[in-house]
Amino acid sequence: MAELKHASKKYGALTVYDGIDLVIERGQKIALVGPNGAGKSTMMKLIAGVEKLTGGDRVIGDKVRMGYFAQDLAESLDYEKTVIQELSGSASALTTPQIRGLLGAMLFSGDDVDKRVAVLSGGERARLALAKVLAQRNNCLLLDEPTNNLDIVAKDSLLEALRRFPGTVLIVSHDRFVLNELATEVIEVGRGQAVRYLGNYDRYLEKKAALEQQSSGVTSHKDGSRSATDRDRIGSAANEHRERAGGNHRARDGADAGRRHERAAKRREQIEAEIEKKEAERASLAEQMNDPNFYLARNDADELIARYEKLGCDVERLYADLVKSEESAAG
Ligand SMILES: Nc1ncnc2c1ncn2[C@@H]1O[C@H](COP(=O)(O)OP(=O)(O)OP(=O)(O)O)[C@@H](O)[C@H]1O
Ligand SMILES: [Mg+2]
Known part of the structure; x- marks a missing residue:
């Protein structure tokens, strides 16, 4: 559905891509990774057609409708419009409740939707620009x-x-949890090339580590992130939180830490139970909010959205507590 053939891209003397071939099929969910400045x-x-190739071809299927998002898109919003006006303008296919649902999902609720774009924060503008891309009838999303x-x-x-989303997604993100849960393939770019790996982001890291070991011939112990097969929702989210917090501590099983350990384990159990409870309530609210009639049929819609958001904050705080409790157990 989208293809780059012997594609090259140069910015002046800088070669970013040097004759790469890439085929993207319908419905694929691909994470694009690589170091800063890799391309x-x-x-x-290049795929979106925002930049032109300096060599080779870009072939896009007839039925492909691409939506491209990048942070700087926020600058092209109409500052005079309100949030809901700005979104409605590019969401002709959506009903008003659907538009409000999408805004709710991007954390605009209640009076927020009547704010003028001019008064929004940078982050809010980026969220609105993202909502606009999601609102269009695209079947291929390029999300930077x-x-x-x-x-x-x-x-x-x-x-x-x-x-x-049944269509194709190509995504760049620093959020490992999102990449792992979404992507079934990883394309690594750099040094003029694009290399493809099957599997999610953790699988990619594993394969990379194995390749590096092979090529260096060293059997060094890889420290750091947790097992790639850790698919437990709470575990993964807590890991992610830990990474964000910059912490990298692990519980040590020192003999003298036994009692502290036990206490912390109990506390963790409590926190996890609380997270589960809150997430269940949040999921049930989300289900109600997904109902197209939600906003018409209920006059407590705004309250429910607020509750939904509050639960999200609570859950985030609980994850932070969970990490803290693990860290204190580690001493
Ligand atoms: N318009 C441009 N003119 C000249 N050089 C450019 C231009 N856009 C990008 N580059 C250069 O091309 C290289 C690839 O940039 P690109 O923005 O694609 O990297 P990236 O992988 O997205 O990096 P990051 O992780 O920092 O977002 C960089 O060296 C960058 O400086
Ligand atoms: Mg970039």
């Missing part, structure tokens, strides 16, 4: 760092929306 954004722009201005609740709703 991720350039790749997005869409998670940057999202908190954990909004990330969750974006992730859910993208998982349900």
Whole structure:
């Protein structure tokens, strides 16, 4: 559905891509990774047609409708319009309740939707620009760092929306949890090339580590992130939280730490139970909010959205507590 053939891209003397071939099929969910300056954004722009190739061809299927998101898109919003006006303008296919639902998912609720774009924060503008891309009838989404201005609740709703989305998604994100839960393939760019790996982000890291070991011939112990097969929702989210917090502590099983350990384990159990409870309530609210008649049939819609958001904050705080409790157990 989209193909780059022997594609090259140069900016002056700088060669970002040097004759790469890439085929993207319908429905694929691909994470684009690579170090800073490797060419991720350039790749997005080349596929989107925002930037032109300097060599080779770009072939796009007839039926492909691409939606391209990058942070700087926020600058092209109409500052005079209100949030809801700005979104409605590019969401002709959506009903008003659907538009409000989408805004709710991007954390605009209640009076927020009547704010003028001019008074929004940078993060709010980025969220609105993202909502605009999601509102269009696209079947291929090119999302360059869409998670940057999202908190954990909004990330969750974006992730859910993208998982349900039957079309193609190509995404650049620093959020490992999102990449792992969404992507079934990883394309690593850099040094003029684009290399493809099957599997999610953790699988990619594993394969990379194995390749590096092979090539260096060293059997060094890889420290750091947790097992790639850790699919437990709470575990993963807590890990992510730990990474964000910059912490990298692990519980040590020292003999003298036994009692502290036990206490912390109990506390963790409590926190996890609380997280589960809150997430269940949040999921049930989300289900109600997904009902197209939600906003028409209920006059407590705003309250429910507020409750939904509050639960999200609570859950985030609980994850932070969970990490703290693990860290204190580690001493
Ligand atoms: N318009 C441009 N003119 C000149 N050089 C550019 C231009 N856009 C990008 N580059 C250069 O091309 C290289 C790839 O940039 P790109 O923005 O694609 O990287 P990236 O992988 O998205 O990086 P990051 O992780 O920092 O977003 C960089 O060296 C960058 O400086
Ligand atoms: Mg970039």
